[in-house]
Amino acid sequence: xxxxxxxxxxxVFLLALLSxxxxxxxxxxxxxxxxxxxxxxxxxxxxxxxDIKGTVIGVNYGKFIDPNLEVQLGxxxxxxxxEGDSAHAWLLTPGVxxxxxxxxxxxxxxxxxVGAAYAQVKGEGDSDSSTKLQYFGGAKFFIxxxxxxxxxxxxxxxxxxxxxxxxxxxxxxxxxxxxxxxF
Numbered sequence: 452x453x454x455x456x457x458x459x460x461x462x463v464f465l466l467a468l469l470s471x472x473x474x475x476x477x478x479x480x481x482x483x484x485x486x487x488x489x490x491x492x493x494x495x496x497x498x499x500x501x502d503i504k505g506t507v508i509g510v511n512y513g514k515f516i517d518p519n520l521e522v523q524l525g526x527x528x529x530x531x532x533x534e535g536d537s538a539h540a541w542l543l544t545p546g547v548x549x550x551x552x553x554x555x556x557x558x559x560x561x562x563x564x565v566g567a568a569y570a571q572v573k574g575e576g577d578s579d580s581s582t583k584l585q586y587f588g589g590a591k592f593f594i595x596x597x598x599x600x601x602x603x604x605x606x607x608x609x610x611x612x613x614x615x616x617x618x619x620x621x622x623x624x625x626x627x628x629x630x631x632x633x634f
Contacts, residue, residue, distance in 0.1 A: 480599050481552060481560075481633070486513040486521065488606060490629025505531025509627065513548065521548045523566070538574040544585060544610075556597035563588040568612040568623075585612035591631055604631040 488511040493504075511525035525544040531537070546566020553560075568585040572578060589608030593601040608627040613620060 480518055481515045481521075481550065482518045484515050484633045486515070486523075486631060486633050487511070488513070488525075488629060488631045490606075490627040492627075505529055507625075509629075511544075515550075519550050519552050521550065521562075522546075523548055523564070536575045538572055540570060540572040542571075543569040546585065546587070548587075550591075552598065556599040558593045558597045558601075559590055560593070560598050561588070561590045568614075570612075570614050570623075581614050583613045585610060587611070589627070602633045604633070605629070606631045 489509070491506070491508040493506050507527065507529045509525060509527035511523055513521045513523040515521045523544075523546045525542075525546070527540075527542040527544065529540045529542075531540075544566055546564050548562045548564035550560050550562040564587045566585050566587075567582060569580065569582045571580040587608055587610040589606055591598075591604040591606045593604040595601050595603065606627070606629060610623075610625045610627065612623050614623050
């Protein structure tokens, strides 16, 4: 049930993202602006019977509390087949990001951040959860202007967290690329 709720939240955020991208708000810098980010991926690792296949979608809402500092709340939903077993996972990822905003408006704004990652995985008749520290970094590439004049960007981001599930500890490294809209 929780994975369905996470999936519905992702879809609602994606619809809000589309609406935000169609809005026109320029000339305000970043302070006070809201941000919606969305990304998705499909992956296949291995060959033959030991394939790991899956889809991942994620959305992130942020609010700039000053020109550089943003508080964020994200959710990630993943579905995969691991050696013949199906699993569903969702992560809730609150965090804080610091943006290295240059004095002169630029089309590229790098950032770093830290937060928490709550993960819950449900497999074939078994489930487990974990809460760990996460860190991330990336850059936003504004489309058709700079951070002061554009409300759309693409982003490239790396995220890392450790996940302790089913008595095992694993490192979770993700490279995201997706759409970012500010309003």
